[in-house]
Amino acid sequence: MMDDFHLFPVDASSSAQQVDWLFYALILMSLFFIAAVFLPIFYFSIRYRRGAKVDRSNPQIGSNLLETGWTVLPLLISLGVFTWGALVYFRLETPPANALQVQVVAKQWMWKLQHAEGKREINELHLPLGTTISLTMTSEDVIHSFFVPAFRVKQDVLPGKYTTExxxxxxxxxxxxxxxxxxxxxxxxxxxxxxxxxPADYEEWLNSGETGRSIVFEGHRLFQERGCSGCHVDSRAIHAPPLEGVYGKQVPLASGEIVTADDQYLRDSILVPGKQISAGYENLMPSYTGHISEAEIMQIIAYLKSLGEQRPER
Ligand code: HEC
Ligand SMILES: [Cu+2]
Structure with a gap:
């Protein structure tokens, strides 16, 4: 089935039809204007060809109605197309809440995927039908782009930054x-x-073969192994901010700025702690650049997120 010839890839996601309708509409409009320009060209070049006995006088005529019409109509059409495209774009760019999370790390030249329950895959992504999936993606080296034509989704995957799809x-x-x-x-x-x-087959697949521990479990393990907990949980020696509930919170910085503690902020806090210092704390946290992999950072962030769902212990 994968190798059948199709003019368009099959529609296999809820986004596909929205993108296709817009695309068909653009094609129809283009065909209409191609016809409007080229049919008269063919007609005139035959009717007024050399030697044809036709009236060749060239009277000056003008029509304000015509001029206004062919200025205003295309303007309205393009504004309409813009609005339609923008609506589809924002719908596709806003991930719904409660989606099933999958972490994606791209590197030359493979896709590494990690399901929340712990299952890992390379160059394969198993998904349950009818469930909203949200991907958090980053790259270990250069820019890649995650493209599933049948879903009509394509998103660049960038080193040093998270993108979602x-x-x-x-x-x-x-x-x-x-x-x-x-x-x-x-x-x-x-x-x-x-x-x-x-969905039932997906559950079975999740629990088959090498399943691994959940992302949150791995994140918690790393949080202790890498010494984060030494400062952030039980330290008397170093004054470090508690991380319970930090995810999604507004964090005041020493610079006076206030930022939202999203995935990107947490990632930067681990790799370049000196970039954004929390207000009331000193720049004492070591950088983990080169000592931690992208997949591990995603696990720690998943753990910090899960802490947000609990009440602070202190
Ligand atoms: C040597 C002690 C120390 C260690 C080890 C340490 N941190 Fe920190 N951390 C700090 C201090 C001090 C701050 C506050 C200053 C700053 O923002 O850089 C901080 C800030 C943070 C922040 C920002 C919190 C906020 O409220 O803005 C996060 C997130 C964080 N650390 C996560 C981690 C993780 C994850 C690890 C382990 C991979 C870790 N830290 C290891 C001391 C530490
Ligand atoms: Cu690539």
Whole structure:
């Protein structure tokens, strides 16, 4: 089925039709204007060809109505297309709450994926049908791009930054996953497949083979092993901010700024602690750059998020 010839990829997600309708509308409009320009060209070039006996006088005529019409109409049409496109764009860019989380780390030349329950995959992404999925993505080296044509989603994956993408698979089957940003010699081999399964089969798959511990569990383990807890939980020696409930909170910085503690802020706090110092604290936290992998940072952030759902212990 994957290799059948299609003019368009199949519609396999809730976003696909929204994108397709917009695309069809643009094609229809283009066809209309191509016809409006080229049919008269053909007609005139035949009717007024050399030697044809036709009236060749060239009277000066003007029509304000016509001039206004062909200025205002295209303006309205393009504003309409813009509004439509913007609405679709914002719908596709705003991940719904309560989505199933999958962490994606791209590197030359593979996709590494991590499910919240702990299952890991390479170049394959298994998903339950009808469930909203939200991907948090980053790269270990250069810019990549996560592209699933059947879902009509494509998002750049950047080193040093988190990007997100979401979709809801609406069709069982296997679909292509591509890297859509040239990323070096084996870019064309950076491909994989997305497997959409019945929810019951997905549960079974999650619990089969090597399952691993949940992301939050791994994050908690790292938090202790890497010494974070030494300062942030039980230290008397160092004054460090408690991290319970920090996720999503407004954090006042020493610079006077107030920032939201989102994934990116937490990531930067771990890798470049000196960049944004919390108000009332000193720049004592060591940088973990080079000592921790992207996947591990995602696990720690998932753990810090889970702390937010508990009440602070102090
Ligand atoms: C040597 C003690 C120490 C260690 C070890 C340490 N931190 Fe920190 N951390 C601090 C201090 C002090 C601050 C406040 C100053 C700042 O913002 O850099 C801080 C700030 C933070 C913040 C920002 C919190 C806020 O409210 O803005 C986060 C998140 C954080 N640390 C996470 C971690 C994680 C995760 C680890 C382990 C990978 C870790 N820290 C290891 C001392 C430490
Ligand atoms: Cu790539």
């Amino acid at each position: 979401w979709f809801r698979p609406t069709r069982l089957g296997e679909y292509h996953l591509f890297c859509a940003e040239y990323c070096g010699t084996n870019h064309s081999a950076m491909i994989g497949r997305v497997v959409v399964m019945r």
